[in-house]
Structure formats: structure tokens, C-alpha cells
Amino acid sequence: MTNETPPVALPAGLPGTEPYAGPASPSPRTTTLSGQQNPNDGTGVSKKTLRRVIGASFIGNFVEWFDYAVYGYLAVTIAHAFFPETDKQTALLLTFGLFAISFFVRPIGGFIWGHIGDRVGRKNALSLSILIMSAATFAIALIPDYNIIGIWAPILLLLVRVVQGFSAAGEYAGASAFLVEYAPANRRGLYAAVVPASTATGLLLGSLIALLLSVSLSPDQMNSWGWRLPFLLAAPMGLIGRYIRVKLEDTPAFLALEKEDEAIKAPVTDLFRKHWRPLLIAVGAVVLNAVGFYVVLSYMPTYLSEVVGLDSSESFLATTVALVTYIGFIFLTGLASDRFGRKRVLITASILFVVLTVPMFLxxxxxxxxxxxxxxxxxxxxxxxxxxTLPSFLAELFPTKIRYSGFAVSFNLTNALFGGTALFASTLLIKLSGSNLAPGWYLMAAAVVSLIAVSLAKETSKAPLMH
Structure with a gap:
């Protein structure tokens, strides 16, 4: 970390702030997420505020990915409830098809939430998105199945998942920008790693609940009402997240921008006109994340039980063990990206997937x-x-004026094309090719795309955030 004046000065009056004390050596206290404060990190944010920022950023993505986990892990049961008149594989394809269709609204959500976040503020966007998302997730538990209302059952499920996709479009990008703009300059990677850690924790809880339900309920109980129970948890969790978020100030970077009256009227238009190159790099960089996240962490229990032939409880247990270690690795990666740079770590990830994915599926x-x-x-x-590494990398690619929009558009557009379709594509590729290795080849191809995109990017970890 160089001894230079931070690029963004914190507006006077922000609770818990202290005046900038001038150049000094970086304090080792910024090496953890415990809220320890480095007076020279450029934010001057109190320990209490940092803890609340971390909690507020964590819980929204946690609720979102808890829902996605439960939907993916209980896909076979949900398919039986909503598509009972088709064969097993077709019902599963239709269930994953609904999952994919709901993602196509995410780019629209990215445009809208990005506009709100860059014009009105990060906090306002995040506070509203978690309310919509948790309400939609809760509604899934209330939809009657096909045997009761016929074709209206999958139609209602699709509508609710579209609302979820729209609201979720603002979560990951907003929480990442929120953390990066609050974080000490030399620990942005570590702080931003809270966001993927929250998604993995949501998946972990979803896996644990799916495992508990599969071993404690009979197939008839699961098919009739057991699968609904996890979705009911969304309402209280969402209300808690909403409460935490409305109590926070907006980020120092956004408040400085607002004070200087530099927020632009159409951030998305500015993004496409003046920042199309980093936007293209961001889209390419997200491809591996979009495919890899859903194949490795969401689709895997279905793959292990339906394709490999593993017992369903064993497949859930294997995924649960993997998720526990995954959460620990996330923070180590955040530290590594701060030390070695975002570009080097992202390129390493792509190369490993190109070389090792197919052998691992074997x-x-x-x-x-x-x-x-x-x-x-x-x-x-x-x-x-x-x-x-991706959250800090994407947030650092764009200036403050369009950071939310740049992140939200690139992340959600790529996830709509490759993430939401990953479960459907994996199942379809196996059916068409007759090869159980098809998801591995698909994941390897995604890694090649990201490798090319990241190779064209500049290193962002050591540079100050663009104003």
C-alpha cells in the first residue's frame, strides 16, 4: 500500500469517522474482518459500522442463495409436485427450465438496480431488493401443486421465480460494491470475499436442510409438504436483513459523489458509451463463475444421485462437506488476491479448470x-x-459513478446466459451426448472464455478506486 492520500475523502459527519491523519505505514490491524480500524485506510470507519456493513452485505446474498440451493437440491421432488404427468427426466428438465427462465429477467434487473444504486444509493437499492426477494421466496411455499390446480401450478412457480430473478439482480453486485467502497484499500479482496462466502453459506444451509428432510421424512411426506418447509424460512431472514440495512449510512465513496453532485443521470447509458471495454472484460470473466458455481455447488447433488447413482442422502452429505471447506477457502482467496493481484489469481483458476475438470468428472x-x-x-x-476474487475485481473495473451498474449488468447478463441455464444445459448435454462427462466439458469451455477475458484486463488490486 503506497503512502498517498486516499482518492475518496469521507464526507464530514459520517458516524464513527475520524479525520484523515496523513501518510503513515499501513496498520496490521486491517488484516482481519474483525472491524479493527486503520486510521490511514482512507475510510476512517468505526469497528461497529464495519461489522454492520459486513452483516448487511452477508445476509441478503445468504437468503438468495439459500433459495437457489433448496430449489436445486430438491429439484427431483419439486419436479414431481409440478410436473407429475411427464417422465422423470423430462420433469427434471422442465424444473431446471423454470430455473433458467427466471434468470433471463436478471439483466433487466441489473439495469434497474444498477440505476437505483448509482443514482439513489447503494443502501436504498439493497434494502428494497432483499424485501422483494424474501417475499417471493416465501411465496413458493404457498403454491398448490399440479394435482390441485393443474397447469396453473407451474405457471405460478414461473412467475414467482421471475420476481426472484429480478430482485436477486441487485444483491450480489450491490453487496460487493458496498463492501469494496467501505473496505481498507489494501484489504478490498478480503472484504469483498464476504459476498461469495455468504452465497456458499446459503447453499450450505440449503444442503443441510435438504439432507435433514431426506432422512427424516418419507417420500410421500416430502412430495406433499416437506419440500415447502425451507422456503418458509425466507420471510424472517429477509426482515432481519432489511432491518440491518436501513440502519446503515451509504458508502463513503457514494456519499462523497453525492456531496459533489457528480452522480450521473443515466449511468447505464454512460456504461455502454464510455466503458464498453471493461464491460466486455467483465462479462467474459464472469462466464467461469456463472457455469462453475451452478455446476459445482448447485447441480452436483442431482448429478451424483441421478447420473452417478449415489444415494440421495450421500450426495447431499458430500456436497455439504465440500461447502464447509469452500467457505474457508473463499477468505484465503480474498487474502491471496490482495497479496498477489486479482488477475494472477483469476488466471490460475481458469487454467486449473481447463486442465483438471474432465479428469475430475471421470x-x-x-x-x-x-x-x-x-x-x-x-x-x-x-x-x-x-x-x-471476482467481486473485488469487478467492482474495481468501474468508477464510482457507474460501479453498481457496471457490476450488475455484466454479472447478471452473464448469469442469465450461462448461470441460470447451467443446470438445464448439463442435463440436456448428458441426454443428447449420452456421456456423463458432458458437464465437465461444458465447464472447461467456460474456463477458456474467462481465461481470455481476464488476460486482457489490467491489474486492479493496487490501484485506488476510480472516482
């Missing part, structure tokens, strides 16, 4: 439970090199 096909757990842990560790 090992999964052995059906050996211990080997499956080890492979999932290794795949998860490889994914964290991308997932733990």
Missing part, C-alpha cells in the same frame, strides 16, 4: 464415496480462486 463416475468427497473439495477450492 473420478466422480467411479461412484466411490470418499473419492467423490475429495473431488468435490478440490473442485470447490479451484472455484474459490475465481469466486473469491
Amino acid at each position: 473420478l466422480l463416475s467411479t461412484g466411490n464415496f470418499l473419492i467423490i468427497i475429495l473431488v468435490q473439495i478440490l473442485l470447490g477450492a479451484m472455484l474459490t480462486l475465481n469466486d473469491g
Whole structure:
């Protein structure tokens, strides 16, 4: 960290702030997420505020990915409830198809939430998005199944998932920008790693609940009402997240921009006219994350039970073990990206996926439970090199005026094209090719795209945030 005046001065009057004391050596206290304050980090934010920022950024993504996890892990049961008159594989394809269609609204959400976040403020966008998202998730539990209302059941499920996709479009990008703009300059990677850690924690809880339900309820109980229980948890969790967020000030960077009256009227237009190159790099960089996240962490239980032939409880257990280690690896990756740079870590992730993905899927096909757990842990560790670095990398690519929009548009557009379709594409590729390795080849191709995109980017970790 160089001894230079921070690029963004904190507006006077922000609770818990102290005046900038001038150049000094970086304090080692900024090496943790405990809220320890470095008076020269350029933010001067109090320990209490930092803890609340971390909590507020964590919980929204946690609720979002808890829902996605439950939907993915209970896909076979949900398929039975909403598509009982089709064969098993077609019902599963239709269920994953609904999952994919809901993602197509995310680019629209990215435009709208990006505009709100860059014009009105990060806090306002995040506070509203979590309210909509948790309400939509809760509504899934209330939809009658096909045997009761017929074709209206999958139609209602689709409508609710579209609302979820729209609201979720503001979560990941907003929380990442929020943390990066609050973080000490030399620890932006570590702080931003809270966002993917929250998504993995949501997946972990979803996996644990799916495992608990699968071993404690009979198939009839699961099909009739058991699958609904996890979705009911969204309402209280969302209200807690909303409460935490409305109590926070907006980020120092946005408040400085607002004070100087430099917020632009049409941030998305400015993004496409003046910042199209970093936008293209961002889209390419997200491809591996979009495909890898859903294949490795969401689709895997279905793959292990339906394709490999593993018992459903064992497949959930293997994924749960992998997720626990994944969360730890995420923070190590955040630290590594601060030390070695975002570009180097992201390129390493892409190369590992190109070389190792297909061999690992071959090992999964052995059906050996211990080997499956080890492979999932290794795949998860490889994914964290991308997932733990991407939030800070994307936030640093764009200036404050369009940071929310740049992140939200690139992240959600790519996830709509490749993330939401990953479960459907993996299932379809296996059906068309007859090869259980098809998801591995698909994941390897995604890694090649990201490798090219990141190679064209500049290193962002050591530079000050663009104003």
C-alpha cells in the first residue's frame, strides 16, 4: 500500500469517522474482518459500522442463495409436485427450465438496480431488493401443486421465480460494491470475499436442510409438504436483513459523489458509451463463475444421485462437506488476491479448470464415496480462486459513478446466459451426448472464455478506486 492520500475523502459527519491523519505505514490491524480500524485506510470507519456493513452485505446474498440451493437440491421432488404427468427426466428438465427462465429477467434487473444504486444509493437499492426477494421466496411455499390446480401450478412457480430473478439482480453486485467502497484499500479482496462466502453459506444451509428432510421424512411426506418447509424460512431472514440495512449510512465513496453532485443521470447509458471495454472484460470473466458455481455447488447433488447413482442422502452429505471447506477457502482467496493481484489469481483458476475438470468428472463416475468427497473439495477450492476474487475485481473495473451498474449488468447478463441455464444445459448435454462427462466439458469451455477475458484486463488490486 503506497503512502498517498486516499482518492475518496469521507464526507464530514459520517458516524464513527475520524479525520484523515496523513501518510503513515499501513496498520496490521486491517488484516482481519474483525472491524479493527486503520486510521490511514482512507475510510476512517468505526469497528461497529464495519461489522454492520459486513452483516448487511452477508445476509441478503445468504437468503438468495439459500433459495437457489433448496430449489436445486430438491429439484427431483419439486419436479414431481409440478410436473407429475411427464417422465422423470423430462420433469427434471422442465424444473431446471423454470430455473433458467427466471434468470433471463436478471439483466433487466441489473439495469434497474444498477440505476437505483448509482443514482439513489447503494443502501436504498439493497434494502428494497432483499424485501422483494424474501417475499417471493416465501411465496413458493404457498403454491398448490399440479394435482390441485393443474397447469396453473407451474405457471405460478414461473412467475414467482421471475420476481426472484429480478430482485436477486441487485444483491450480489450491490453487496460487493458496498463492501469494496467501505473496505481498507489494501484489504478490498478480503472484504469483498464476504459476498461469495455468504452465497456458499446459503447453499450450505440449503444442503443441510435438504439432507435433514431426506432422512427424516418419507417420500410421500416430502412430495406433499416437506419440500415447502425451507422456503418458509425466507420471510424472517429477509426482515432481519432489511432491518440491518436501513440502519446503515451509504458508502463513503457514494456519499462523497453525492456531496459533489457528480452522480450521473443515466449511468447505464454512460456504461455502454464510455466503458464498453471493461464491460466486455467483465462479462467474459464472469462466464467461469456463472457455469462453475451452478455446476459445482448447485447441480452436483442431482448429478451424483441421478447420473452417478449415489444415494440421495450421500450426495447431499458430500456436497455439504465440500461447502464447509469452500467457505474457508473463499477468505484465503480474498487474502491471496490482495497479496498477489486479482488477475494472477483469476488466471490460475481458469487454467486449473481447463486442465483438471474432465479428469475430475471421470473420478466422480467411479461412484466411490470418499473419492467423490475429495473431488468435490478440490473442485470447490479451484472455484474459490475465481469466486473469491471476482467481486473485488469487478467492482474495481468501474468508477464510482457507474460501479453498481457496471457490476450488475455484466454479472447478471452473464448469469442469465450461462448461470441460470447451467443446470438445464448439463442435463440436456448428458441426454443428447449420452456421456456423463458432458458437464465437465461444458465447464472447461467456460474456463477458456474467462481465461481470455481476464488476460486482457489490467491489474486492479493496487490501484485506488476510480472516482
